[in-house]
Amino acid sequence: MRKIYKPSLFFLSLIPLIVIIYKTFTNNLGPEPIKEITHHTGEWALLFIVFTLAMSPLKKITNLNIWISFRRMLGLFAFFYASLHLMTYVGLDYRFDLENISKDILTKKFIFIGFAAWLLLVPLAVTSSKKMMGILKHNWKKLHRLTYVIAIFAVVHFIWLVKRDLTEPLIYLFIILALLAFRINFKSSSKVS
Numbered sequence: 001m002r003k004i005y006k007p008s009l010f011f012l013s014l015i016p017l018i019v020i021i022y023k024t025f026t027n028n029l030g031p032e033p034i035k036e037i038t039h040h041t042g043e044w045a046l047l048f049i050v051f052t053l054a055m056s057p058l059k060k061i062t063n064l065n066i067w068i069s070f071r072r073m074l075g076l077f078a079f080f081y082a083s084l085h086l087m088t089y090v091g092l093d094y095r096f097d098l099e100n101i102s103k104d105i106l107t108k109k110f111i112f113i114g115f116a117a118w119l120l121l122v123p124l125a126v127t128s129s130k131k132m133m134g135i136l137k138h139n140w141k142k143l144h145r146l147t148y149v150i151a152i153f154a155v156v157h158f159i160w161l162v163k164r165d166l167t168e169p170l171i172y173l174f175i176i177l178a179l180l181a182f183r184i185n186f187k188s189s190s191k192v193s
Contacts, residue, residue: 011068013077016044024025041085042114046158046172048078049151053179060182072128075147079125082118082154101191110160117153120146151176 020040024031029036055071058064087112094101104111124144126132133140155176158169 005066006069006073013048013073016040016081033041034088037092038085038088041081041088042158045078045082045085046154048074048081049147049154050172050175052147052177053151057179057182076125076128079121082121086115086118107112110157113153114134114157115161117150117157120150120153125152148180151180 007028020037023036024033042128052071052074055067055074058067090096090101094104103183106112124146127136127140127143136143155173157167162169
């Protein structure tokens, strides 16, 4: 039964990509197609960061180790959708105009922090394999704690991007803070017991 979980999760994780490809080929991206692709890929990157952060709390709540086996795949999909998000901005929106992209990174705080979040994801994606876990040993865990910083950066990117209704990014912020608080509380209670 466990053997079908990972392939099923892999397929489910591809659905957002399939949806945006379908919308592109059927000309259903609305009046601002680049904006739609950017929002879609960015939101799914953030959702996959949330899913990744949720695996340890789910393991602790349910007492089932299976959740941890999904964490690496979910983290890689977070990197995948964040990279699509970045490439939409760099390739479709700015057509690889590196001068204007650099200017944006340095002058627009929401782009700066979003780019910083993506940069921090790169070493996590590169070191996600079991082989790298063996090479880095205890430093692997330390490095992968960057996920917490990335989650905060990603949600701040969203908050700074939104100009009017902050409801959606604030919901993400609340969920991320709750997941991080769960880890702090669990570690504190583990030390006491």
